[in-house]
Amino acid sequence: MLEMESRDRRRDELGTMRSSRPRGARLRRAGLHAGLLAWILAGTPPAQAIVLAPHALFIDHHTRSGILYVQNPGDDVEEVSIALEYGYPASDSAGGVYIELIPDPPANAPSAAGWVRALPQRIRVLPGARQAVRLLAQPPAELPDGEYWSRIIVTSHAAQAPVPVSEDAAVRVGLTLEMRTITSLIYRKGQVSTGVALDDFAVESAGDTLVAAVRVSRRGSGAYLGKVEFVLTDAQGKEVGGWEQAIAVYFDLYRRYSLPTKGLAPGPYSLAVRLSTERSDIAQAQLLPAEAVERTIQLVVPERAREEP
Amino acid sequence: MSAGPRPEVRRRARGCRIVRGARASVLAATAAAIALALFAVGARTEELSAPDRPPTVTGRGDLDFEDVVAGVPAAITRKDRHRAGAWWIRGTANVDVLLSLALPPSLSGPAGAQLPIAFGSDDAGFSWQQRPDLATGFNPHVPRVERLGSNGHGWVFLGGTVQPGLGQRAGAYLGTVVLTVAYVAQ
Numbered sequence: 175m176l177e178m179e180s181r182d183r184r185r186d187e188l189g190t191m192r193s194s195r196p197r198g199a200r201l202r203r204a205g206l207h208a209g210l211l212a213w214i215l216a217g218t219p220p221a222q223a224i225v226l227a228p229h230a231l232f233i234d235h236h237t238r239s240g241i242l243y244v245q246n247p248g249d250d251v252e253e254v255s256i257a258l259e260y261g262y263p264a265s266d267s268a269g270g271v272y273i274e275l276i277p278d279p280p281a282n283a284p285s286a287a288g289w290v291r292a293l294p295q296r297i298r299v300l301p302g303a304r305q306a307v308r309l310l311a312q313p314p315a316e317l318p319d320g321e322y323w324s325r326i327i328v329t330s331h332a333a334q335a336p337v338p339v340s341e342d343a344a345v346r347v348g349l350t351l352e353m354r355t356i357t358s359l360i361y362r363k364g365q366v367s368t369g370v371a372l373d374d375f376a377v378e379s380a381g382d383t384l385v386a387a388v389r390v391s392r393r394g395s396g397a398y399l400g401k402v403e404f405v406l407t408d409a410q411g412k413e414v415g416g417w418e419q420a421i422a423v424y425f426d427l428y429r430r431y432s433l434p435t436k437g438l439a440p441g442p443y444s445l446a447v448r449l450s451t452e453r454s455d456i457a458q459a460q461l462l463p464a465e466a467v468e469r470t471i472q473l474v475v476p477e478r479a480r481e482e483p
Numbered sequence: 484m485s486a487g488p489r490p491e492v493r494r495r496a497r498g499c500r501i502v503r504g505a506r507a508s509v510l511a512a513t514a515a516a517i518a519l520a521l522f523a524v525g526a527r528t529e530e531l532s533a534p535d536r537p538p539t540v541t542g543r544g545d546l547d548f549e550d551v552v553a554g555v556p557a558a559i560t561r562k563d564r565h566r567a568g569a570w571w572i573r574g575t576a577n578v579d580v581l582l583s584l585a586l587p588p589s590l591s592g593p594a595g596a597q598l599p600i601a602f603g604s605d606d607a608g609f610s611w612q613q614r615p616d617l618a619t620g621f622n623p624h625v626p627r628v629e630r631l632g633s634n635g636h637g638w639v640f641l642g643g644t645v646q647p648g649l650g651q652r653a654g655a656y657l658g659t660v661v662l663t664v665a666y667v668a669q
Contacts, residue, residue: 223571271579345550348655350545351659352659355538355665356663422668
């Protein structure tokens with residue numbers, strides 16, 4: 175409903191805006207108006223979207239296959255392609271996170287991208303329709319027990335993009351938008367375990383924010399899919415702040431988290447960090463359990479410079 | 484790839500409240516209306532959404548330069564709600580998503596003609612609302628991590644500048660911008 179309203183509003187605004195523009199400097203001619211009007215009406219950007227489910231796919235060595243559903247809630251036919259590439263979340267030196275994609279992983283990398291295939295790899299999804307894509311694994315015969323990873327890259331665009339109409343002297347420009355969604359695939363064989371070690375935990379005060387730096391490394395043979403929680407307590411042991419965020423540790427990870435603490439009085443505090451595999455966005459049956467890891471650090475929130483009135 | 488600035492982590496839920504009396508009735512009526520609306524949508528699309536849903540990216544507006552004058556650069560600001568490119572991202576509330584844009588250096592026109600296009604370091608913006616004027620600017624050439632809003636929504640806006648030459652061949656010039664979205668905690 176919201177989508178329809180927004181699109182109608184955009185169309186109305188588009189018409190108003192175009193009719194009010196100066197025309198003298200343009201390469202527009204009287205005969206062009208009909209063509210432009212046709213393009214405006216035909217070329218009003220449709221809503222394009224693809225919904226994927228699940229957003230994290232787990233495949234077991236016994237079944238060796240999984241299903242990815244591709245749904246088109248938009249108004250136009252969508253052309254969708256599905257590709258697999260080895261990759262995982264990684265972090266940079268500033269504590270930011272990104273997806274490391276490695277098209278040609280080394281031989282010892284736990285990659286499933288080379289032997290999991292999407293069938294089919296290209297589909298056309300009609301408006302309102304949903305299609306199933308089977309992810310079929312054909313692992314090497316001597317695959318050791320463990321966990322193997324890939325990213326599923328789904329690219330979609332409207333099957334028929336609007337093409338600008340141009341007459342002789344006009345330079346018409348059209349840029350279309352394409353969408354790519356990256357989700358995860360985890361393949362498990364045999365006994366797989368996970369865990370995380372908290373290698374470093376530090377905190378610094380930066381104005382109305384505490385910046386908590388966490389350096390962790392994975393233990394076991396499976397990716398650590400969990401969450402990180404912070405609890406701030408004052409000198410009397412009263413909880414004055416709590417934050418949480420999902421985390422995925424495939425190898426090592428260094429994250430810096432901003433914890434907003436506006437209004438916090440200066441003084442001594444304790445900040446506790448806790449890493450656990452309790453998270454709700456992934457089915458419990460798919461989460462590898464691990465012992466929670468906790469640590470507490472003492473800090474002092476300094477007197478802030480008095481703000482100018 | 485690199486990431487954007489440090490994300491703030493979300494505050495923990497403090498537990499549920501009990502709703503009583505008239506307030507509960509209003510909520511019940513609202514819930515019924517929402518359920519009816521969802522049923523109507525579901526009848527057509529069989530929505531796959533769940534409380535924790537995969538990121539859904541919807542293209543909501545192509546970068547729309549219309550016709551341009553040969554020899555005169557034409558710019559669209561990311562704050563232009565009529566002509567800027569726009570994507571609507573829906574996903575799990577308060578989660579971090581990686582945004583990465585693949586931008587063309589030029590657009591292809593008639594008989595192989597090319598039209599240069601440039602994207603400045605502030606030509607992309609992100610907002611929790613469909614309000615490009617409120618969006619925080621970022622460099623579209625650099626991947627960035629942003630947090631979806633408490634309703635699970637986020638908007639990406641994109642502006643740019645085309646630079647037609649004096650002798651630019653007339654005709655239609657086309658190009659594609661690709662937005663990649665990924666959860667970073669899977």
